[in-house]
Amino acid sequence: MSGAQEMIRKMGEVCVEPKYDGVRCQIHFSKLPNAKFRVQSYSRNLENTTDMWPELSSIGRQIRADAVILDSEAVGIDPETGRTIPFQETTTRKRKHDIDLFSSQVPVRFYVFDILYKDGSELIKKPLRDRRKILEGTVRPGETLVVTPHIITKSVRSLTGFHHVQLKAGFEGAMVKKWDSQYEPGRRGYNWVKFKETEGKTGKLTDTIDSVVMGYYLGKGKRTGFGIGAFLAGIRSGDGFVTVTKVGTGVSDELWKELHRRIGAFRSHVQPKHYRKVPKQLVPDVWAEPRLVVEIAGDDLTRSPLHGAGFAVRFPRLVRIRTDKSPHQATSVDEVARMYRNQGNGNR
Template sequence: MSTNLPKIKPMLAIQADPFNSDDYLYEIKWDGYRALAYLDEQTTILSRNLLDLTERFPELLHLHNKVSGKPVILDGEIVVLDEGKPSFSKLQSRGKISDILKVKRMSKQIPATFIAFDVLYKDGESIMNQPLELRKKDLERIVEHGSDIIVSQYVYGSGIQFSEAVRRIGLEGVMAKRLDSPYISGKRSNAWRKIRNIRSAEFVIAGWDRGEGQRKLGSLVLVAYDQGQWVYMGKVGTGFTRDEEINLLTILNQVKTDTAVFNPVKGEFRAPVWVKPVLVCEVNYTELSPDGRLRHPSYKGLREDKKPEECTIKQVEK
C-alpha cells in the first residue's frame, strides 16, 4: 500500500423509502463486501473496518493496472456475480477461506469483481470535498472496465421507477446519493440513502437453541447493541443449509460462555447455549413486532467485515 495514501473509513447511508428528486442520482445497492481499493504500484484492498482483504481475492491483485491517475483510492463493493446478479452466499464461501491454495483455486472457480462507485483520491490528492457528480465523472474517466472491475452505473431523478425496476429483477435495493455531496469518511449521512427491497440488518449472535431430530441447531439467538448493553431481537431458525448448520456449530462451540449477555425472558428458550457476543450475522426479515422482535427472519450469512458494536438498534429498519 502506498505510504502517501491514508486509510479511510467508508461513508455510510441512512435507511429510506423510494423517492424522486432531481438533486439525487440512483444506483444499484450491490450485495457484497464493502471495500476500498488503494491503487498505486500495487493493489491493496481494505474492508470497511480496515481489515486487509487483498490476499483473499487474488483475482483482484491487478486492479492498479486498470486505472489511470495513480495513486488512487476507489470506494466500492466486492461481489461474486452469478448470471449477472450478486450472490452473497458464493461470496461468503470465498471470504471464509484462508488456505492459500484453496483461495487460488476458488478465485478461478468463483471469481469476484470489484464494483467501483466512487473515487476519493486521484493523482495522490484527496478529491473527497468535490461534489459527488464530479467524482463520478472522474471515476468513469480513470477506470478501464474488465472482468475484475466495473464502474457502477446510475440514473438521475427517477428513484421510484428505478427502485421498482431493481425490485422486479430481484436485486437487494437502491442507493440514492445527493449530487452535490462531499465524501464524509466514517459518517452516516442523509446525503446517501439506502432503499432496500428486502429488509435486512446485521445482528450479533448471543447463543443458540438446540434443535429437534436431525437438526442440532434449532435457531440462533440474536441481539443488537444499545447504549452499552445488548438487547434481545429474537431468534432465526431458517435460511441455513445442513453444511452451514455444521459450520456454525463448530464456530459457536469455540466461543461458548456460561451466561447470556442479555436478560433472557423466562420460557423463551428450550435448551439454550450462550456464546460471547463476537459473531455478526446478516438476517432478512419482514418487519419488527411492537415488542421489538424480528418477524419472519431468515439467516443470510456471517459478516466478518462487521464489528459487533456496529450492530445497533438504530441501524435496524423499523
C-alpha cells in the same frame, strides 16, 4: 408509506445504484517506477485482503492516476452465465488455500462506487456529485474494475422503476445516496440507504437488519443433530447489545451446521456483560460472546415490551452470515426505530 416515498421526501435528489451481493473491498493503488504499480485491498474492518483478490494485479491499465483509493464491492461472476453469484460463495475464498485456482473457477469483478483519494487530494468531504465525476474520469472501462451504473432522480417512480430493474437482473435491489452527501466511513448513516426487495424471498421489510448472535437454543427433532435449533439476535444500544428477535426459520441444514460451528468458538458460560435487558423467557441454552454478525429479514417490525430493543422483527428469517462486518457495525436501536417509523407507524 412506501420506502421510496420516504427516501425521496427525506433525501431529495438522489443517486441510485444497483445493490450488489458481494464483499466490500477498499482498493489502494499507486504507481511505481518502470511502469509498475502496487495495489492493496482492505475489508470493511480494515483487514488486509490483498491475497484474496489476484484479479487486482491487472488493474494498472484501467487507472488514470498515480495514486488512488477506491471503494468497491467484489462480486463473484459465474463464468458460464456471466451472472453474479451469492455472497456466501464469494467469501469462501477466505477459507481456500489455493486462491489462484479458486479465482479461475469463480472470477471476481469489482464494482467501484466511490473514490476517497486521488493524487494527493483527500476527497471524502467533497459532495458525492463531485466525487462521482472524479471517479468516472479516473477508472477506464474494463473487465476487472467497473464503475457502478446509476441514475440521478427526485422521482419516486424513477427510483422504484430502477429498483425493480435491478431485481430482475439478479441483484439485491438498489443503493440510494443523497446526491450532495459526503463520504461516511463505517456505517451508511441516513445519507446512504439500502432499498431491498425482501417480500417473498426474505421478508417484507424494505431493509434487512445486521444483528449479533447473542446465544442459541438447543435443537429438537431433526435439529438435535445440528446442536442448534434457534438463536437469539441482538442490535446495538450504546456500547452494548439488546435483543430484537429469536430466529428459528429460513435456515438450511448446512447453514445450521455452519452457525453451530462458528458460534462454538465464542461460547460463554455466563451472560456477556455487554448484553442488556434479556428477560428470563429469552435466555438461551448457550450464551455467545458478541462476535458473529448475521443479516436477518422479516415481514415487519412491531412494538415489543419483551425485547430490550423495544421492537421485534415479525417472522424473522436468516439471510446470511456477515463475515465482513464487526459487531460494532451491527444495526442500532435508532436505525430500527427509523425503520419502524418508515412503515407508517410513527404515531403508534
